[in-house]
Amino acid sequence: MVALKRKFLDESGKRWFDHADVVVALVEFGGLHGYVRISGSSLGSMLEVSQQAASRKLSRAVEAGLVDKRTGSAGFEYTVSEFARGQLRRFLNLFTAPLPRVELGATVVSGVGEGRFFLELRGYGRQFELIYGFKPYLGTLNLKADQNAFDVFRMYPSKIVNGFRTGNRRFGLVLTYPAILRLGSQVVECVALFPEYSRYGDDVVELIAPFSIKKKLGIADGTRVLVTPVLSVG
Amino acid sequence: MVALKRKFLDESGKRWFDHADVVVALVEFGGLHGYVRISGSSLGSMLEVSQQAASRKLSRAVEAGLVDKRTGSAGFEYTVSEFARGQLRRFLNLFTAPLPRVELGATVVSGVGEGRFFLELRGYGRQFELIYGFKPYLGTLNLKADQNAFDVFRMYPSKIVNGFRTGNRRFGLVLTYPAILRLGSQVVECVALFPEYSRYGDDVVELIAPFSIKKKLGIADGTRVLVTPVLSVG
DNA sequence: ATTACTAAGCAACGAGTAG
DNA sequence: TCTACTCGTTGCTTAGTAA
Numbered sequence: 050m051v052a053l054k055r056k057f058l059d060e061s062g063k064r065w066f067d068h069a070d071v072v073v074a075l076v077e078f079g080g081l082h083g084y085v086r087i088s089g090s091s092l093g094s095m096l097e098v099s100q101q102a103a104s105r106k107l108s109r110a111v112e113a114g115l116v117d118k119r120t121g122s123a124g125f126e127y128t129v130s131e132f133a134r135g136q137l138r139r140f141l142n143l144f145t146a147p148l149p150r151v152e153l154g155a156t157v158v159s160g161v162g163e164g165r166f167f168l169e170l171r172g173y174g175r176q177f178e179l180i181y182g183f184k185p186y187l188g189t190l191n192l193k194a195d196q197n198a199f200d201v202f203r204m205y206p207s208k209i210v211n212g213f214r215t216g217n218r219r220f221g222l223v224l225t226y227p228a229i230l231r232l233g234s235q236v237v238e239c240v241a242l243f244p245e246y247s248r249y250g251d252d253v254v255e256l257i258a259p260f261s262i263k264k265k266l267g268i269a270d271g272t273r274v275l276v277t278p279v280l281s282v283g
Numbered sequence: 284m285v286a287l288k289r290k291f292l293d294e295s296g297k298r299w300f301d302h303a304d305v306v307v308a309l310v311e312f313g314g315l316h317g318y319v320r321i322s323g324s325s326l327g328s329m330l331e332v333s334q335q336a337a338s339r340k341l342s343r344a345v346e347a348g349l350v351d352k353r354t355g356s357a358g359f360e361y362t363v364s365e366f367a368r369g370q371l372r373r374f375l376n377l378f379t380a381p382l383p384r385v386e387l388g389a390t391v392v393s394g395v396g397e398g399r400f401f402l403e404l405r406g407y408g409r410q411f412e413l414i415y416g417f418k419p420y421l422g423t424l425n426l427k428a429d430q431n432a433f434d435v436f437r438m439y440p441s442k443i444v445n446g447f448r449t450g451n452r453r454f455g456l457v458l459t460y461p462a463i464l465r466l467g468s469q470v471v472e473c474v475a476l477f478p479e480y481s482r483y484g485d486d487v488v489e490l491i492a493p494f495s496i497k498k499k500l501g502i503a504d505g506t507r508v509l510v511t512p513v514l515s516v517g
Numbered sequence: 518a519t520t521a522c523t524a525a526g527c528a529a530c531g532a533g534t535a536g
Numbered sequence: 537t538c539t540a541c542t543c544g545t546t547g548c549t550t551a552g553t554a555a
Contacts, residue, residue, distance in 0.1 A: 057311065057312075057329050058307075058308065058311060058329055058330070061330075061331045064307075066300070066303035066304055066306075066307045067304070069300035069303030069304075069307075070300055070301070070303075072300075073292075073298075073300045073303075073374065074292065076374065076377050076378060077291065077292060077374075077377060077437065078291075078437075078440075078441045078443065078458065079437070079438075079439055079440030079441045080440070081377065081378060081440075082382065082439070082440045082514075083440045083514075084440075085440060085441065085442075085443065086414070086442060086443055087443050088443075088445050088518085088519065088520090089519080089520070089521095090445060090446070090518095090519080091443050091445045091446065091456045094446060094455070094456060094479070095291050095292055095456075096292070096295075097295045098549075098550090099549065099550055099551080100519090100520085100550095101520090101521075101522095101549075101550065101551085102548080102549055102550075104519095104520060104521075105521090105548085105549090108520095108521095122413065123410070123413045123414060123518095124518090124519065124520095125519090125520090137378060138378075140307060140310065140311075141375050141378055141379060143310050143311065143315070144310060144315065144371055144372075144375055145375060145379070148316065172537090175537090176357070176537095179356065179357045180320070180357060203311065203312070203313070204313075205313055205316070206312075206313030206314070206316050206317045206318075206319055207312045207313045207319065208319075208320055209312065209319065209320055209321050209322075209325050211322050211324060211325045211537085211538090212324070212325065212328060213537080221328070222325045222328060222329075224312065245328070280316075280317075322537090322538065322539085323538080323539070323540095324537095324538085332530080332531085333530070333531050333532080334531095334538090334539085335530075335531065335532085335539090335540080335541095336529075336530055336531070338538095338539060338540070339529085339530090339540090342539095342540090358537090358538065358539095359538090359539085406518085409518090410518090445518080445519090447518075
């Protein structure tokens with residue numbers, strides 16, 4: 050049972066917002082469309098820090114690969130790196146994109162039964178009840194979506210189930226999203242789970258409901274279904 | 284001669300990127316569309332800092348007015364404040380808006396002749412020459428634009444003229460942008476200046492060129508002109 | 518003018534713990 | 537469980553200065 054750590058955020062140190070001051074300043078002064086000639090002291094006066102601090106911040110942002118540096122005729126010039134632009138694009142997308150009404154196509158797959166194990170843990174179970182007001186059926190329905198499901202769900206407000214530790218074992222947090230599952234004309238309200246530690250990738254959705262979804266809808270592995278993130282259940 | 288400090292960036296401490304980690308995490312977990320239930324320890328595990336640090340960061344972001352806090356059924360809930368959303372919107376604009384081909388309508392106004400004084404300072408003059416390759420005529424043409432000119436120009440890559448100090452006097456930095464000035468069919472390539480310290484507001488554009496623009500175009504106070512930011516002169 | 522070093526001060530961090 | 541306190545340590549920031 051190898052659990053992978055899901056990256057809710059990028060790797061520390063290489064996240065653009067670890068160097069947000071430098072990146073934002075560069076963007077504000079045109080560093081998105083080309084190299085900007087800027088000295089440590091100028092950056093310092095804009096960010097209201099010393100020349101030394103500003104120079105250091107710049108070097109570190111360059112080291113982290115978020116800012117590109119070159120030598121111009123009148124000193125060093127900097128621009129926002131393509132790597133940082135990529136991260137920014139994703140972030141801005143979250144900001145500007147209206148909540149999409151997406152019906153994710155997905156195929157029912159079989160889990161390994163560990164969903165039951167986790168749901169039985171008081172640390173998780175109590176939180177689910179508190180947040181959603183129902184005692185979940187002790188088993189998850191696993192779907193393999195046709196695309197990256199987490200990227201779709203994460204645009205919605207998550208209800209966070211906090212992690213905890215029992216004895217010497219740590220259990221990670223779980224991002225949960227209210228969802229609707231469709232099979233033909235049948236509709237089930239449920240909750241999608243994206244655990245911090247999971248055996249699955251971002252295209253797998255684990256669903257819970259107050260009852261066995263499989264039995265209620267009469268589905269088996271391989272059945273095609275549609276799943277949609279929603280703002281709230283009920 | 285009262286010089287106002289132009290705000291290139293927002294006030295320190297109340298800038299969203301001073302709390303970028305918290306704001307970004309909140310956005311990533313849906314805090315844009317409503318309150319998100321999140322504990323210090325959860326935020327900590329996402330940002331890879333301790334529970335204490337995460338709680339502190341949250342409180343500080345709340346104090347700064349960037350994050351709103353409320354008490355939910357299962358603990359505190361947070362959302363990105365409208366104040367922060369405003370800052371983010373402006374930032375996103377810089378990022379997503381294509382460089383607009385704007386012709387700013389403006390009226391020629393008379394300055395107080397201090398343009399000449401600043402241009403004569405070696406600290407500025409040498410940098411202008413180095414960057415733009417011409418010795419500026421010792422006087423600025425001042426325009427009062429019909430809208431906030433700085434907000435338009437700042438979408439373009441700026442060439443920064445660094446500040447300096449002579450004796451005990453400090454001279455702030457100047458953001459400069461290549462521009463084109465139009466009067467009827469006549470066109471002049473010039474450079475727009477937005478000094479850190481200025482007597483004017485963001486709707487006033489100070490222009491320099493290798494020659495006297497006023498004489499070349501035969502204009503006087505009150506003449507209507509059009510000014511357009513461009514990527515480069517020549 | 519610039520960047521970058523060192524030393525001293527101070528703010529932020531994590532560990533432990535209380536409420 | 538949570539938040540929030542203290543405290544010792546770490547690491548960032550600044551001033552001064554060299555190159």
